[in-house]
Amino acid sequence: MQTFSTAIEAAHALRPDVPVYCFRPEVLTADAKAFIDAFPGETAYAVKTNGEPMVLETLAKAGVSLFDVASPGEFAAVRAVAPQAGMLYMHPIKAQSDIRLALETYGIRTLSLDHEDEVAKILRVVRALDIDPGTVTLFVRLQTKGHAAYELSRKFGAAPAHAVELLQRCHGIGFKTGLCFHVGSQIEDPETYERALASADWVRNRADVPLAGLDVGGGFPAEYGYDPKRRKPDMPGFSEIMERLRGDLAEWGFADVPLVAEPGRVIVARAFSLIVRVLLRKGRRLYINDGIWASLSDSWTGKITLPARFIPDPARKRRTGDPDKIAAFKVCGATCDSVDILSRPFWLPETVDTGDWIEIGHIGAYSLSLRTRFNGFYPDTFVHVTTPFHEGGGADGYASLETMAD
Numbered sequence: 001m002q003t004f005s006t007a008i009e010a011a012h013a014l015r016p017d018v019p020v021y022c023f024r025p026e027v028l029t030a031d032a033k034a035f036i037d038a039f040p041g042e043t044a045y046a047v048k049t050n051g052e053p054m055v056l057e058t059l060a061k062a063g064v065s066l067f068d069v070a071s072p073g074e075f076a077a078v079r080a081v082a083p084q085a086g087m088l089y090m091h092p093i094k095a096q097s098d099i100r101l102a103l104e105t106y107g108i109r110t111l112s113l114d115h116e117d118e119v120a121k122i123l124r125v126v127r128a129l130d131i132d133p134g135t136v137t138l139f140v141r142l143q144t145k146g147h148a149a150y151e152l153s154r155k156f157g158a159a160p161a162h163a164v165e166l167l168q169r170c171h172g173i174g175f176k177t178g179l180c181f182h183v184g185s186q187i188e189d190p191e192t193y194e195r196a197l198a199s200a201d202w203v204r205n206r207a208d209v210p211l212a213g214l215d216v217g218g219g220f221p222a223e224y225g226y227d228p229k230r231r232k233p234d235m236p237g238f239s240e241i242m243e244r245l246r247g248d249l250a251e252w253g254f255a256d257v258p259l260v261a262e263p264g265r266v267i268v269a270r271a272f273s274l275i276v277r278v279l280l281r282k283g284r285r286l287y288i289n290d291g292i293w294a295s296l297s298d299s300w301t302g303k304i305t306l307p308a309r310f311i312p313d314p315a316r317k318r319r320t321g322d323p324d325k326i327a328a329f330k331v332c333g334a335t336c337d338s339v340d341i342l343s344r345p346f347w348l349p350e351t352v353d354t355g356d357w358i359e360i361g362h363i364g365a366y367s368l369s370l371r372t373r374f375n376g377f378y379p380d381t382f383v384h385v386t387t388p389f390h391e392g393g394g395a396d397g398y399a400s401l402e403t404m405a406d
Ligand SMILES: Cc1ncc(COP(=O)(O)O)c(C=O)c1O
Pocket: 046, 048, 049, 068, 090, 091, 152, 182, 184, 185, 186, 217, 218, 219, 220, 262, 263, 264, 265, 266, 365
């Protein structure tokens, strides 16, 4: 992988027509260590967020020794780069053959569930493999309510009274039991964890079984941009959210329970940016070489606004418009599908034109993992960039959405 100091340097040197991911392992290491230091329990990185071997390898080197996995592909990806690492199989609904693979081939002993039929599936495999249930921990996933860019409780989680029954059933069979929840990805309300903990406390008191662990899931918000036409989201930063969580854990009596978190977005979002090229400017529309079927689906479905930086092509001699005026451009993706248009505009200098590049920042979460091969486009070019996105230069027309609102 070629190394550049900034994405501007990479764009000028490579003049890429294909999208280029700028990987920042130093940022990934720093963000992983910051999480590990701040969270009062074990950190299990959620592989679904970005399971690229370069990411898993960097995280293992940074001290992440536990991974949240959801499929045979993720078991194999972790085992390939971190053979000693532990894995938590936290998908609540699993194929029986995948449960067998997890227990038999990968030695996984921690799983989650939200229904009694799932207990039966796991028990069948445990009996068939002659495993002592006392060596297996089953986390009952609890439904939660909160505000997040992605709500997950509409799909998974047992209601509190049902969670009580599940805990008692698992305990009765002889499994170790835990409680877990996922408050939704990219939370938008700082009270979210406290509400989930209150509910977990209610369940624990009614179930009255020993709790081997509490898994607070993911949801920790990553830093993004924001739309200057809308009110700036009133969310505290990472350290304040963590401080509140530590306080809430103590207040609800979970400080002595072994804790786990499954962060994804907050660890990997800042570790990648993406250089895209403007294939055509048509009025206030920019047609770029990436889109919602490739790297930009997370921002589209989650209504996430990503920070962007303008990288003008030095070869273009004539430009129209005011270079100091920032204007909104509708961004259309590379495919022939008319759904492939971003829901939020990019704010860029008025002079942006065909052949220029845009660096889209903080794109490490759910971008590479969600890319498709639709229409034959599949971004897969990587460079190593040593400077964090926000320090990556701005003289040529820095279009950070945060700066614009001032
Ligand atoms: C079970 C589970 N754990 C962890 C995560 C990671 O969440 P986040 O990226 O919000 O930290 C997800 C994301 O959907 C998930 O489904």
